[in-house]
Amino acid sequence: xxxxxxxxxxxxxxxxxxxxxxxxxxxxxxxxxxxxxxxxxxxxxxxxxxxxxxxxxxxxxxxxxxxxxxxxxxxxxxxxxxxxxxxxxxxxxxxxxxxxxxxxxxxxxxxxxxxxxxxxxxxxxxxxxxxxxxxxxxxxxxxxxxxxxxxxxxxxxxxxxxxxxxxxxxxxxxxxxxxxxxxxxxxxxxxxxxxxxxxxxxxxxxxxxxxxxxxxxxxxxxxxxxxxxxxxxxxxxxxxxxxxxxxxxxxxxxxxxxxxxxxxxxxxxxxxxxxxxxxxxxxxxxxxxxxxxxxxxxxxxxxxxxxxxxxxxxxxxxxxxxxxxxxxxxxxxxxxxxxxxxxxxxxxxxxxxxxxxxxxxxxxxxxxxxxxxxxxxxxxxxxxxxxxxxxxxxxxxxxxxxxxxxxxxxxx
Amino acid sequence: xxxxxxxxxxxxxxxxxxxxxxxxxxxxxxxxxxxxxxxxxxxxxxxxxxxxxxxxxxxxxxxxxxxxxxxxxxxxxxxxxxxxxxxxxxxxxxxxxxxxxxxxxxxxxxxxxxxxxxxxxxxxxxxxxxxxxxxxxxxxxxxxxxxxxxxxxxxxxxxxxxxxxxxxxxxxxxxxxxxxxxxxxxxxxxxxxxxxxxxxxxxxxxxxxxxxxxxxxxxxxxxxxxxxxxxxxxxxxxxxxxxxxxxxxxxxxxxxxxxxxxxxxxxxxxxxxxxxxxxxxxxxxxxxxxxxxxxxxxxxxxxxxxxxxxxxxxxxxxxxxxxxxxxxxxxxxxxxxxxxxxxxxxxxxxxxxxxxxxxxxxxxxxxxxxxxxxxxxxxxxxxxxxxxxxxxxxxxxxxxxxxxxxxxxxxx
Numbered sequence: 001x002x003x004x005x006x007x008x009x010x011x012x013x014x015x016x017x018x019x020x021x022x023x024x025x026x027x028x029x030x031x032x033x034x035x036x037x038x039x040x041x042x043x044x045x046x047x048x049x050x051x052x053x054x055x056x057x058x059x060x061x062x063x064x065x066x067x068x069x070x071x072x073x074x075x076x077x078x079x080x081x082x083x084x085x086x087x088x089x090x091x092x093x094x095x096x097x098x099x100x101x102x103x104x105x106x107x108x109x110x111x112x113x114x115x116x117x118x119x120x121x122x123x124x125x126x127x128x129x130x131x132x133x134x135x136x137x138x139x140x141x142x143x144x145x146x147x148x149x150x151x152x153x154x155x156x157x158x159x160x161x162x163x164x165x166x167x168x169x170x171x172x173x174x175x176x177x178x179x180x181x182x183x184x185x186x187x188x189x190x191x192x193x194x195x196x197x198x199x200x201x202x203x204x205x206x207x208x209x210x211x212x213x214x215x216x217x218x219x220x221x222x223x224x225x226x227x228x229x230x231x232x233x234x235x236x237x238x239x240x241x242x243x244x245x246x247x248x249x250x251x252x253x254x255x256x257x258x259x260x261x262x263x264x265x266x267x268x269x270x271x272x273x274x275x276x277x278x279x280x281x282x283x284x285x286x287x288x289x290x291x292x293x294x295x296x297x298x299x300x301x302x303x304x305x306x307x308x309x310x311x312x313x314x315x316x317x318x319x320x321x322x323x324x325x326x327x328x329x330x331x332x333x334x335x336x337x338x339x340x341x342x343x344x345x346x347x348x349x350x351x352x353x354x355x356x357x358x359x360x361x362x363x364x365x366x367x368x369x370x371x372x373x374x375x376x377x378x379x380x381x382x383x384x385x386x387x388x389x390x391x392x393x394x395x396x397x398x399x400x401x402x403x404x405x406x407x408x409x410x411x412x
Numbered sequence: 413x414x415x416x417x418x419x420x421x422x423x424x425x426x427x428x429x430x431x432x433x434x435x436x437x438x439x440x441x442x443x444x445x446x447x448x449x450x451x452x453x454x455x456x457x458x459x460x461x462x463x464x465x466x467x468x469x470x471x472x473x474x475x476x477x478x479x480x481x482x483x484x485x486x487x488x489x490x491x492x493x494x495x496x497x498x499x500x501x502x503x504x505x506x507x508x509x510x511x512x513x514x515x516x517x518x519x520x521x522x523x524x525x526x527x528x529x530x531x532x533x534x535x536x537x538x539x540x541x542x543x544x545x546x547x548x549x550x551x552x553x554x555x556x557x558x559x560x561x562x563x564x565x566x567x568x569x570x571x572x573x574x575x576x577x578x579x580x581x582x583x584x585x586x587x588x589x590x591x592x593x594x595x596x597x598x599x600x601x602x603x604x605x606x607x608x609x610x611x612x613x614x615x616x617x618x619x620x621x622x623x624x625x626x627x628x629x630x631x632x633x634x635x636x637x638x639x640x641x642x643x644x645x646x647x648x649x650x651x652x653x654x655x656x657x658x659x660x661x662x663x664x665x666x667x668x669x670x671x672x673x674x675x676x677x678x679x680x681x682x683x684x685x686x687x688x689x690x691x692x693x694x695x696x697x698x699x700x701x702x703x704x705x706x707x708x709x710x711x712x713x714x715x716x717x718x719x720x721x722x723x724x725x726x727x728x729x730x731x732x733x734x735x736x737x738x739x740x741x742x743x744x745x746x747x748x749x750x751x752x753x754x755x756x757x758x759x760x761x762x763x764x765x766x767x768x769x770x771x772x773x774x775x776x777x778x779x780x781x782x783x784x785x786x787x788x789x790x791x792x793x794x795x796x797x798x799x800x801x802x803x804x805x806x807x808x809x810x811x812x813x814x815x816x817x818x819x820x821x822x823x824x
Binding site: 103113237244361369373374386400405410 | 426429430509511515517519522524525603607608622623626628629630646649652653655656657660742760764765766768769770771772773774775776777779780781785786787797798799800801802803812813814815816817818819820821822823824
């Protein structure tokens, strides 16, 4: 079954990879129009998903992620228009040189081919991922969660028809109807058809992909992000940054999960920073010093320091030095976003050099690790691996390279 | 056992990643000197490997790949000096922008971390891979074939001592002593310690890595490379290119394995091109037309067209159109190097756009797909996958990216 989808995707990718920008943009705009004109049908499908979710006891938070309304669908359509308006990431000359023997070598950006995306409850990912992949010249095989299958199918069908009417193969966008665990596993091993797999979701999904995939994977997402408050920090700035990084949106991967504070400023900084967090009802899980300084803090376990809470909870630790902070991050971090707050030049330089993560900040909130905030436009996830691309995955990261060599009969 | 190597590699990588260029270069030059001064010991170890190889019935060709002599060791040392003389691939600013909110975002090149290299009989890979990884700031775990274990150990020990004397951790370079299949499998799943695995060897090794690895892999190597002679080709140029691509070094991955000829010129081109190849005793495996036109050609099977012979054998097929050639390459190629010989602008453009491979040539031998020929210096292999890097993997491809963000208290 999946092999058939793979074959269709590969054939569609062959056509799409050579499609001019105007055709891709027209297809995206047509898909945006179709989403708007078929809003009622999509909402009807979504209502069935929501009803099923309620009956199976889904939490209010999950129901909210699953829920579509006119505004959210309009947002998806606008996202597609924004992608259409972006520059074409395909066909850029990335490097070029004429060799002494006259060979003209150029490295150009080309589509990756077929991208598989496995994701969980949010139906807007269907539209966002399909639009980004299509703009970068890639066929996409989407495999969403079972909770959202009707909504995803409605969105995908609507887009497929629209791009076909615009002149692109319908199979540039395909949705796996089977939402069993087996279908995800099969997609992870669809070698020969899938060029890249991008899992988008929780730690369990990412781990399953890394362990089971035989196709190349881009790991995304989990963020145990730290803010380290140095002995030379501006503590008011630190309080603002920590509050923003933790409280502005606790459920996302670039939110701060762990706070490290230099012992030299602990007596002043711990009550100040934790006090601000307590105002927003953030639970403080701290070490001995923190529990002594913050009345309602609870003792942190070793596991707490390695945990991505995605909630109004933070682990707090007092460290003896910058070096201890760096080592703690190396041991507990997930390579997502890490921040130092300091006014000290050498401390900033050391932290930037030694902390190994997709994004390393001096004096700014970790919440900025985001395709939009970096100026890349929409993103398909945040890569936390080192191969291929790291950080927000924008359109440019959905391409591969190819060398073209123009000769006049050269032999070696 | 391997976990211990992994831990040591990770610790060494932490130090090496921040080492300045001068220190890395000094270590490489010291290692080159050590290889030269310890040539006798290395040759003694190699003699034992050769003796074992002879007793176990190794072919002369394989014995030659295994054999070291003073000249080859001097070549390895010179390779290290060349790597030392190359620019540092770490710390380059790849992109940068100041955002409207004042955040200064820079994307810089950083080491990948720990690279594992699994390879087969050639002991020179030990020196080459270690030097490239070290220059790019990466610790390396080398796992060579059992045939070369004594030679590899002698080379690795010599380098380890030299870099330690120069001030870098010895464990920047480690060799797996256990050459069992199990040790290779264990290295492929050493998540948390190995950032990238590069298998260097035959199709069997590459397949085993793709199927079994849970760490990220860069596929290298297999090259079923085609030369397509268009109806508008300069046939003398075509004959030179085909002869060079096939005969100059048949055992390498960028050698031509399959020749496609447009039917419109077949009557003239097939005898001309195959005649040249027959002069070098290349066996011709052809389709009906080829067998009719070339007296001593043998019929090609379907498998022959998909095969990387690495020998004085070539498959030859007459095609009805450029389109058929492109489709044949899509079906049988391995995404390595593909060439069209033509004087026709539109045919060249179509071939360049539609053929999906690391290197696509117009009017030049496929043998140029090589780090040195592309001007990149030494290479660690030719990537045939799309993720991360494609084509010759030079120093720059042994790095990852990292965003550093300099703020002044920005919150979102």
